[in-house]
Amino acid sequence: MKPGYLSLRGIAKHFGKQTALQDIHLDIKKHEFICLLGPSGCGKTTLLRILAGLEKADRGKLEISGKDITAVPAGKRNFGMMFQSYALFPNLSVGENIAYGLRNRLSKSQIADRVEELLGLVELGEQRHKVPAQLSGGQQQRVALARALAFSPDCLLLDEPLSALDAKVRVKLRREICRLHRQFGMTTIMVTHDQEEALTMADRIVVMNKSRIIQVGTPNEVYENPRTPFVADFIGAVNFIGMDKNKHGGAALAIRPENVQLVREDHEKGKQGVVRELEYRGAHYRLVAELLGMKDAPLQQFVVIDVPAESMISLKIRMNQKIFFAFPPEHVIQFDSTADLAAAQ
């Protein structure tokens, strides 16, 4: 791959005996919106802090448009960072918080103009004299965003900007961040452990697990073609449906619940099962079916199936009812390696 605008080469980081990151290679294009996605403790924040220059990598190189910045201190990188806790200064007003990083760079009147502009941008003009404790969580988040944007950073780093907010505000601010990104086009790297956030916002998703990058790709790629069972399981739900014995070494097979097809009793490849759980999810139902073997003996193997609400009514599916289903071959996902299967389940 040709080196990107921002390029990470073999970054590794340890905290004592604890490995936080190993062997991180990543190329990010200019103006791209990247989401770092992964379970808690996989090293997302650490990677972001290394990008910001707040943490030193043990090994590896960091380049921005071909220039080595591995040793450049945080303040000199011109990266805007928004922290997981927001880190708004509690004793300074909204306006002062936003102006904080500008004091040494601009004249008084320039600062006033810039703060005005940013307050307008995040729609907080009225709140400028309040201190953070007087703001709601969503408003605090926007102040933090404005503060990170204040000096027009080359790169914007966001650490779980939405995780402390309730669902409604979250969706609204998600759009707001995307709007700002479109408007200014700064390269943006956002950490999240919410797959939906990553799928809806990112140009490309970087999936991490246990201090490594597992897969990089567009949301569509990552969802449709997960490279490992871990990725498949972490992003969306998935059924693991056994091994493909034709392949050498064996390959794991999986299918997403929405791709499992309900079929008639006499379908040639149909399998039979009994509905053990039934969950209403608005537009669809999620069933958990237990597979039945010879003579209807329960096999203790389960398959998750998403069924649209109208099919549920037309097929009259109820608890403990026998159903028939098939795995359409075009939707079956294959994994080359079964190495991290255990990790995923």
Next chain:
Amino acid sequence: MNMNIWLKRIRPNAGSWSQNIVMLTMTAALLIAILLPLGELVMKAVTDQEGGFVGLAHFANYFSTPALVASLWNSIKVSTMTTFIAVTLGFGFAYALERSGIQGKWFFRSVALLPLFAPSMLHGLALIYLFGNQGLISTGFFGLLPELRIPLYGPVGIVFSEVLFTFPQAYLMLAVALKSADYRLYEAAESLGASKWRTFWTVTVPGTKFTLISTVFVCFVLTFTDFGAPKVVGGQYNVLATDLYKQVIGQQNMQMGAAVGVLLLIPAVVSFVVDRISQRKQSGWLSAKSTPYRIEGNRRRDALFYALCSAVSAIILGIFLVAVYGSLVKVWPYSLSISFSRYEGLFEGAGPFANSLIISLGTAIIGTLATFMLAYLIEKSRACPVVRHTSYFLSMLPLALPGLVLGLIYVFFFNNPNQPLNGLYGTVWIVILCNIVHFYSVSFLTMTSSLKKLDSEFEAASESMNVPWYQALLRVTVPLSLPTILEIFIYFFINSMVTVSAVIFLYAPDLKPASVAIVNLEDSGDIAPAAAMSTIIILTNLLVRTVIMGLSGKLRKRTEGLLLRKEG
């Protein structure tokens, strides 16, 4: 986008080399002020006058001198007695204020803390007014009642006045432990049908066990190393602390003094270690889910505790009032009319009281600054971890140093012509330095725990915006820490006003502090002027505290409002 070009301009240097320099300088200061003098003590204890190594000869010599061994035993005896009484009373008092529904808690609490504002000699002076040869009680209020004479001078007097001295400490420590209980455990015990008595022994005592152990050690060490009380009411009863004074000041026997110093250090170091361990263990008892203790109504329990608190408070107040009364009486016991003659001249420009004010203000100002900077750099900076850990360790060390030992090691270390810092000796600066070190650890811990409450990302956020660390410090951290800064200012001031143990070795004759003046006055039998001096110290301390707390009360409320976290 014209502005962006502006923004890309080379920015001021926000690098942290300046921070590293400050950190290194302060660590070096700690090293010189704490570790090197301590090393000097150990050296002196195992060498002879000419500096030759003699091993444990001084200790052998000590233990083969019956009089000296006797005072070691005396020290252990009075310390054990004091500890038992003070911890029992402290526990009862703290239990009454935290776990019962009695009235007037505010008043009882204030009275319990009153002794902290007084030099420890004051209790002895008051006891002389009460139980001395011409005492109020010994003479039955000058013949109104039957005489009641107790053998004040000796163990009885020492224990009595040490209990007064250690009681507030015991109360404070135990109150914290009793306040932070997990009520769910009590509900569980009740639902399992445990009796009140059984609940007390299976929930309350284990829940406070570690603090209780710490309190026992702290009280023991405070008594074991206290100098004021045995000096005033000890009579012929020698203890280790007075021995040390006699060896060093009286006989100029530095080597033997060092050996006694090491003996005094032993329980203090043990106590330090025990305290560290129990702090760690105790913190496991509470979780975020804990619910605060709810006090149930119980008339009999309240009546009992009300009686206890009233009795203890009456004794403490009585002691203080007697001392004040004694200082006002014209000629005890012959002319009991009130006069202010003892107070005349106390405020003179060059008197001990003025000296004390200078020393205490100097200690408070410099000490607060140094404590804040060190706590900040250790807690918040990203300076070299080895330096930070060394600093932290050195900052805890003074907790294990009794005042007497601290004064002694400062004499050893600074009163040495070959020492580059010898110039400090005999000036007011060495007294200030000694006081700062003496009260540093507690202030440091207070400051650190307050800094820990601030988001650790403030510094990172500043750094990522290329704002120099000292600007972030001045604009954000200092304003948010101001209430705690004022609190440690008061702590330094009050303790510098009342302390004798360390400064008695160090003060220059023309810069005698008031607390030492009290000891000297008492030595020459001038009880009333000593009482007057004590009264002035207490009043000053109360005044300073009231004024500053008045100021910081509002500040604290505001700061707490700012730090309030709003979710969602």
